[in-house]
Amino acid sequence: MASQYSVIRCSYENFSIRKDEEFVLIHELKVHLYVNGEKLTITYSLIKEDKCWGFTDAFDCDNQARPGILSFSEIEDLLLYEPNIKRMKEEIEMRLYNRTLPLTKIYEPQNYSPYDFVDFQNKCKHIAQSYKLPYTVLTFEQLGYTSFNTVKLHFRKGPLYLLCNHYRVAFVKDLDNYPFVFFDDSELAKCFGLPYEVLSVQFLNQPLNIEDIVTGVEEFDVEYYVSHFLPKTNGEFLFNFWD
Known part of the structure; x- marks a missing residue:
């Protein structure tokens, strides 16, 4: 885009x-x-x-x-x-x-990522404001190394966590137990337009299919992570605490 x-x-x-x-x-x-x-x-x-x-x-x-x-x-x-x-x-x-022919070369960092995680955080803040809810942006210092960014919405009935890995969004109610138990929320899903994709519980719980979830801009060695951490589902691969 x-x-x-x-x-x-x-x-x-x-x-x-x-x-x-x-x-x-x-x-x-x-x-x-x-x-x-x-x-x-x-x-x-x-x-x-x-x-x-x-x-x-x-x-x-x-x-x-x-x-x-x-x-x-x-x-x-x-x-x-x-x-x-x-x-x-x-x-x-x-x-x-001392040359008239200009340089046309620019250094492209390896694994340059077009994912703007601050946009995700700002979108979650707007969602919280629309629901009149307090929120917390959780950092890597608070969570440890994660493959995703997280914003916590403080509902009266309990917290709800919005997770995002490279514009792929999922919802969970508990971050303390891994693998996560994902859930669907049609109202929240409507708050995310393109380039975001809200992933369904059905998709997240399906057996891991790398071709379905790997894009051309991933920042990790897919083969290594699959063989080393043995993720069983799409959700385990996309939303994890691996280091």
Whole structure:
């Protein structure tokens, strides 16, 4: 799903860091932009010896990393084709390499994920507000390493946990016992539109079928996890505490 973005401004700075017993000069382009109505900042960097641009995650106004709010191709297009950014980029390259042919290479991190977990958290906050419920965003520090992000809704009759693994959503009432006991909630499911997919209990409890659940952007070695942890169902594979 393409993002709607517009560039506010772009600034340049350089600084030295120590690398392999020597000091190297890093050139940075800091790009401020609106993405889907949010103000974000992405920093592109270039070291002369590398001849390849790198980039940071987008950061929002709360200094929260938003790794999936822009796709890699959108991040690449910003640097290569957005007029003001492209101009500043090529001015830097001209000073460094004294060449008119601009660099077109940008470093793509391995397993770059287009999943924006903060969007999931914000969506859960809106759901809680619509139900007039208190909520808690649970962090990895609180839960330990998990394959999913979690928001807890505090219903009077007991807590309800919303789990999300790469836009795949499931509901549970208890996080203390694993494997989880999932449940369906048609009203909550209606709150999640695309790109989210609310998975049914029937699907989650089916015997594991990797072809049904693995996308092209998973951040783990599927074969290793299947052979090492022996998940029996789709739900065990997608929502787990493996480390």
